[in-house]
Amino acid sequence: MVTKTASAHRPLESADIRGIWGTLMLPVHEDEAIDLGRLEQGLERILEFGISGLYSNGTAGEFYNQSESEFRRINRILARRCRAAGIPFQIGVSHMSPWISLSRLKWAVRQEPGAVQVILPDWFPPTEAEMISFLKKMAAVSAEVRLVLYHPGHAKVRLTPEQFGRLKDAVPQLVGVKVGGGDAVWYQQMREHMADRLAVFVPGHRLATGFREGAHGSYSNIACLHPQLALDWYRLMQTDLDEALRWESDIQQFMHGYILPYILEQNYSDPACDKFLAAVGGWSAGDTRMRWPYRSIPMSEVAVARAAARQLIPHFPTD
Numbered sequence: 001m002v003t004k005t006a007s008a009h010r011p012l013e014s015a016d017i018r019g020i021w022g023t024l025m026l027p028v029h030e031d032e033a034i035d036l037g038r039l040e041q042g043l044e045r046i047l048e049f050g051i052s053g054l055y056s057n058g059t060a061g062e063f064y065n066q067s068e069s070e071f072r073r074i075n076r077i078l079a080r081r082c083r084a085a086g087i088p089f090q091i092g093v094s095h096m097s098p099w100i101s102l103s104r105l106k107w108a109v110r111q112e113p114g115a116v117q118v119i120l121p122d123w124f125p126p127t128e129a130e131m132i133s134f135l136k137k138m139a140a141v142s143a144e145v146r147l148v149l150y151h152p153g154h155a156k157v158r159l160t161p162e163q164f165g166r167l168k169d170a171v172p173q174l175v176g177v178k179v180g181g182g183d184a185v186w187y188q189q190m191r192e193h194m195a196d197r198l199a200v201f202v203p204g205h206r207l208a209t210g211f212r213e214g215a216h217g218s219y220s221n222i223a224c225l226h227p228q229l230a231l232d233w234y235r236l237m238q239t240d241l242d243e244a245l246r247w248e249s250d251i252q253q254f255m256h257g258y259i260l261p262y263i264l265e266q267n268y269s270d271p272a273c274d275k276f277l278a279a280v281g282g283w284s285a286g287d288t289r290m291r292w293p294y295r296s297i298p299m300s301e302v303a304v305a306r307a308a309a310r311q312l313i314p315h316f317p318t319d
Helices: 036-047 067-086 098-111 128-142 160-169 184-194 204-213 221-225 227-239 243-259 261-263 270-281 299-312
Strands: 019-023 054-055 090-094 115-118 144-152 176-177 199-200 217-219
Touching: 019 221, 019 227, 036 054, 036 067, 067 090, 067 098, 067 128, 098 115, 098 128, 115 128, 115 176, 115 221, 128 144, 128 160, 160 176, 160 184, 199 217, 204 217, 204 221, 204 227, 204 243, 217 221, 221 227, 221 270, 227 243, 243 261, 243 299, 261 270, 270 299
Parallel strands: 019 054, 019 217, 054 090, 090 115, 115 144, 144 176, 176 199
Antiparallel strands: none
């Protein structure tokens, strides 16, 4: 796990990126303006738990739904507070437009993050040669700041383990990937092609299985639910993996019963569920409101899910 002794001012190599990283979610007012006060409150709160690191502008941060001035205000807050706390941080410079992503990167490197997160261009499915061209240009601009590839399940091109290896060969500054995981064969192939060259991060609710198979951590939806739960579980993986796998079974039962139906049956977005998880956990200053045009899971449904979490996950924090 990355600790507070790791400098937030130096580039993060793949071996530095471990453990539970929390996300900066996007609180919005009823008039759709970003609530920067609550954003900073949420940032202060998650830093209190001692997480491995913090990142911005992932899916839960609604990176696709911000103006460039909003992007800069959000990430100035992130950089200032993480530097003060001595916590490693990554800035998400992702955008569906590669040119906007490049522009965000040029600004973000001046904030001295340990790494930046990027997605591949996402209108026409890029060829592998186009992916490499994109990442090489981003790497040339980022200089010493390392790249982490965010490759979500809904990406237009589904990369294989072999392709991750070829991207790493072509772009040495690529030090990590955030992926959806896979079966035993997928993990075997990831181990064969990645070894220790890339930090492989998998979904939070399947982290014990991923840890057993060689994954290094999670940009965690379970940290959305409750950072303390995610941290306690990750520490358990390092001392009693069998018990950690039993925790995973409990967590999966909750996710399948009370979170996945919002996605599979009611067509809510992933970030709507991340915000809902944080409201269920009760630790955050945020609520479930999504920015237009995306739907929000009603706050009135939080109490039922919270009761279920406390019943199904024996180690769910109650404070």
